[in-house]
Amino acid sequence: xxxxxxxxxxxxxxxxxxxxxxxxxxxxxxxxxxxxxxxxxxxxxxxxxxxxxxxxxxxxxxxxxxxxxxxxxxxxxxxxxxxxxxxxxxxxxxxxxxxxxxxxxxxxxxxxxxxxxxxxxxxxxxxxxxxxxxxxxxxxxxxxxxxxxxxxxxxxxxxxxxxxxxxxxxxxxxxxxxxxxxxxxxxxxxxxxxxxxxxxxxxxxxxxxxxxxxxxxxxxxxxxxxxxxxxxxxxxxxxxxxxxxxxxxxxxxxxxxxxxxxxxxxxxxxxxxxxxxxxxxxxxxxxxxxxxxxxxxxxxxxxxxxxxxxxxxxxxxxxxxxxxxxxxxxxxxxxxxxxxxxxxxxxxxxxxxxxxx
Amino acid sequence: xxxxxxxxxxxxxxxxxxxxxxxxxxxxxxxxxxxxxxxxxxxxxxxxxxxxxxxxxxxxxxxxxxxxxxxxxxxxxxxxxxxxxxxxxxxxxxxxxxxxxxxxxxxxxxxxxxxxxxxxxxxxxxxxxxxxxxxxxxxxxxxxxxxxxx
Numbered sequence: 001x002x003x004x005x006x007x008x009x010x011x012x013x014x015x016x017x018x019x020x021x022x023x024x025x026x027x028x029x030x031x032x033x034x035x036x037x038x039x040x041x042x043x044x045x046x047x048x049x050x051x052x053x054x055x056x057x058x059x060x061x062x063x064x065x066x067x068x069x070x071x072x073x074x075x076x077x078x079x080x081x082x083x084x085x086x087x088x089x090x091x092x093x094x095x096x097x098x099x100x101x102x103x104x105x106x107x108x109x110x111x112x113x114x115x116x117x118x119x120x121x122x123x124x125x126x127x128x129x130x131x132x133x134x135x136x137x138x139x140x141x142x143x144x145x146x147x148x149x150x151x152x153x154x155x156x157x158x159x160x161x162x163x164x165x166x167x168x169x170x171x172x173x174x175x176x177x178x179x180x181x182x183x184x185x186x187x188x189x190x191x192x193x194x195x196x197x198x199x200x201x202x203x204x205x206x207x208x209x210x211x212x213x214x215x216x217x218x219x220x221x222x223x224x225x226x227x228x229x230x231x232x233x234x235x236x237x238x239x240x241x242x243x244x245x246x247x248x249x250x251x252x253x254x255x256x257x258x259x260x261x262x263x264x265x266x267x268x269x270x271x272x273x274x275x276x277x278x279x280x281x282x283x284x285x286x287x288x289x290x291x292x293x294x295x296x297x298x299x300x301x302x303x304x305x306x307x308x309x310x311x312x313x314x315x316x317x318x319x320x321x322x323x324x325x326x327x328x329x330x331x332x333x334x335x336x337x338x339x340x341x342x343x344x345x346x347x348x349x350x351x352x353x354x355x356x357x
Numbered sequence: 358x359x360x361x362x363x364x365x366x367x368x369x370x371x372x373x374x375x376x377x378x379x380x381x382x383x384x385x386x387x388x389x390x391x392x393x394x395x396x397x398x399x400x401x402x403x404x405x406x407x408x409x410x411x412x413x414x415x416x417x418x419x420x421x422x423x424x425x426x427x428x429x430x431x432x433x434x435x436x437x438x439x440x441x442x443x444x445x446x447x448x449x450x451x452x453x454x455x456x457x458x459x460x461x462x463x464x465x466x467x468x469x470x471x472x473x474x475x476x477x478x479x480x481x482x483x484x485x486x487x488x489x490x491x492x493x494x495x496x497x498x499x500x501x502x503x504x505x506x507x
Contacts, residue, residue, distance in 0.1 A: 042459035064383025127393035
């Protein structure tokens with residue numbers, strides 16, 4: 001017998017509204033049709049009435065979780081277009097903040113993921129660690145979530161030597177507490193039972209469906225936009241993290257290891273932090289078109305910008321990682337148990353407000 | 358007596374339901390952060406639940422758009438009386454930076470009545486907790502009025 005079960009838009013495991021129509025046969029999902037549009041705001045159209053400096057603030061609010069990296073991508077694109085040379089220190093600071101953002105996003109995801117298979121105390125543990133990262137954000141930028149540090153031509157704030165010492169101390173505690181959870185998250189019997197082999201996506205399918213980020217790397221393809229060496233990454237040691245399982249467990253493992261990698265990247269960046277200006281003055285209006293790509297916590301993010309010589313941009317096009325990960329999701333849901341649906345949906349780390357803008 | 362018991366527990370242990378109405382996630386993660394060990398609203402007896410039929414306080418974040426305003430109204434109507442609505446963040450108050458965007462209604466209070474407004478972009482967890490406590494004071498007044506009517 002076939003049943004159709006609506007999943008969302010208001011659902012306890014989902015912090016955001018997405019609607020899935022699940023067609024079930026007994027307990028097995030045979031078809032999943034996602035319906036979007038609950039968070040659509042028409043943000044790209046705002047480029048008509050907000051000038052290119054004000055658009056930074058709008059781009060930051062595409063998604064609150066990776067706001068810093070959205071603004072980074074937008075600013076890098078415009079700097080390319082206007083041929084601005086950004087000071088070295090600003091590049092390093094941008095890298096530090098974007099890695100801090102990645103840590104906070106991954107910790108948030110690990111918590112929600114643990115919650116989706118029922119380990120609520122693990123959720124609390126991850127979010128407890130995350131508060132330290134939020135403190136770092138608040139101390140260095142003045143805001144917990146939307147940090148607003150990027151401007152065209154550099155960054156708005158500097159990190160003092162005293163703050164750097166404090167950040168390194170905090171990161172040490174974060175690393176220690178985080179590694180203490182490794183045993184539960186990666187080796188626990190109940191966790192493995194819910195994640196190993198669930199939501200399998202093969203390497204070929206991941207590539208042909210155009211998956212991005214941890215979904216792609218969890219399926220064994222080594223692709224990370226940080227390989228493009230934007231900002232200060234050309235000065236740092238970086239190797240993308242790849243797992244070969246292709247299931248929810250591998251995706252979790254990729255994100256788990258990426259937190260440790262981000263801590264390492266922040267440490268490297270802090271070591272090499274040069275002593276220069278943090279921003280340069282920018283004159284004139286943008287003209288021409290440009291594409292810029294960066295790695296968000298969820299995967300590749302692409303900005304297409306077109307300027308016409310006035311202060312209003314002609315077009316701002318944003319392609320976000322979750323948009324790329326929805327087709328793989330629709331592919332891996334059929335065949336899964338109804339009880340595994342929340343785990344699989346969360347394993348792609350959906351960010352609906354990115355997708356719909 | 359039973360009614361008194363319910364009224365008292367509504368104030369001492371309000372259950373909240375959180376609805377994302379098209380926000381950028383900033384306010385949502387701050388609302389979730391209220392539940393975690395750092396802020397831990399459960400020590401005040403406040404529980405977050407998924408079912409609007411059990412809830413006393415509705416926390417809404419984000420600019421309402423033309424598609425999810427029906428869901429917002431639906432969730433609001435499913436909640437039992439007396440109920441409180443807390444709108445969180447600049448978007449929930451007026452539409453914020455998105456107020457001029459094409460698919461934005463702008464503000465939760467254009468769709469359902471709002472009792473407490475929590476400003477900020479995003480609203481800080483302390484502010485959200487404060488907002489809920491404020492809502493409870495209003496709820497107590499409503500209960501008193503309800504008793505007088507009878």
